[in-house]
Amino acid sequence: MKKINPIDNNHLSASIQKFNQGVLSIEDWDSVTESRYSRNSLLSYRNDWQVFVSFCQSQHVTALPCAVTTLRRFAELTSQQRKVSAIRRIIVTVGLVHRLHRQRDPSKHREVKYAMARLLAAKLPEAKEAAPFRKRHLSALREHFQSSNRLRDIRDLLIWSLCYEGLLKRSELAALAAEDVLYDGEKAYVMIGEQRVVLSEQTAVTLAIWLKYSGIHQGPLLRRINKHGHLGDTPLDPSSIYRVFRRASDVLGESVVFSGQSPRVGASKALAKQGLSIKQIQHLGRWKSPAMPAQYVGNREASEQAKARYRHKKSTE
Structure with missing residues (x-):
């Protein structure tokens, strides 16, 4: 103006x-x-x-x-x-x-x-939302890969588990380092920024197996694996993460293609069913505003209101 x-x-x-x-x-x-x-x-x-x-x-x-x-x-x-x-x-x-x-x-x-x-x-027509990756999908993948000792299978199972349980963004997944893994007694955690994310027993076991087979002690926790099955030194990039979730769709025989956003959608819906508020889900998923978790759990009006508030806040900064 x-x-x-x-x-x-x-x-x-x-x-x-x-x-x-x-x-x-x-x-x-x-x-x-x-x-x-x-x-x-x-x-x-x-x-x-x-x-x-x-x-x-x-x-x-x-x-x-x-x-x-x-x-x-x-x-x-x-x-x-x-x-x-x-x-x-x-x-x-x-x-x-x-x-x-x-x-x-x-x-x-x-x-x-x-x-x-x-x-x-x-x-507007309904926004095309990522297909939700749900707990039943994770359970089926665990059953399919639990006895595999192939490096790619272990890594991919760990990725699916971490993303679902920690509501991880793709950038957070790629940024995870071995140093972000913590233990407190029998509990295993990963640090996402300042937030400590507790892992289930099954995910903790998968993590331990990954660390043992990969030999990773420092640097990027989740790395690229070439077509010969050799582990690289660089972290996953967006295209690698996309392929990991496309693989989940293929293994499960799903008609939809999962994306790196799918676990955040599925986990948000599951948490809402458990009775958590949008504000609580926002905190667990480290969203800057409640707009996206509100959209994921089906509260479209709250989502649009939150987006408007966020845009207003950004415009006044």
Whole structure:
């Protein structure tokens, strides 16, 4: 948004009255915006403002200044006749008019942002979410590979186990080092940043077998293995992680292809069924906002609201 000086106090009252009537010329708009916009932009502003003023008149409320609830209701009530992109453009125009007239900008209020997020979610097709990798998938893979002593089988089983139990991101998995493995009595842990993730007995056994067969004592915990079965020195990259989860789909005969995100989706759903709140799942999965865990467990409205809050926070940093 271009920086434009607000209307001076000597002309403020007259301008507010004129804008509330809604009938303004291109020259009027050019004057209040200090000739910063093209004619096409001014036409768009004029038309958008007239639409909003007409709505306010039909609702018997004031357009300038307008209440936050008025702008929210405008978005909700006109969503059946107008595209979300058009509504968003009109809301931007309303915000501009308020700032030019030294009024508080209602378009920045979270109530309006949440309403727009809900409208966008309703208009968009369902987001293509990664296929959930569930506990039953992990159990089947353990049964299939539990007696194998092939290095690739042990590593892949450990990857599936760690990602599911620790809700690991692909970057966190690749960054794991041997030094991140801790023991406290009979319990085994891995450190993910500042968070200590406790491992199940089965995963701890798989980890011990991996360390024994790989001979890894320091550096990357999970490494690439070439086509000859030789262990490399470099950590897994995104394409390697993708192939590991595609292999899980092939072994299980699943019609969907798992991705590195699949365990976080499946584990989030399982934790929600256990009664954990979205906030608790967010903490366990180390998400910066509750948006994604809310989406994974099916709470779409909470997800969109959290995304709106997160975008607002980032825009003010």
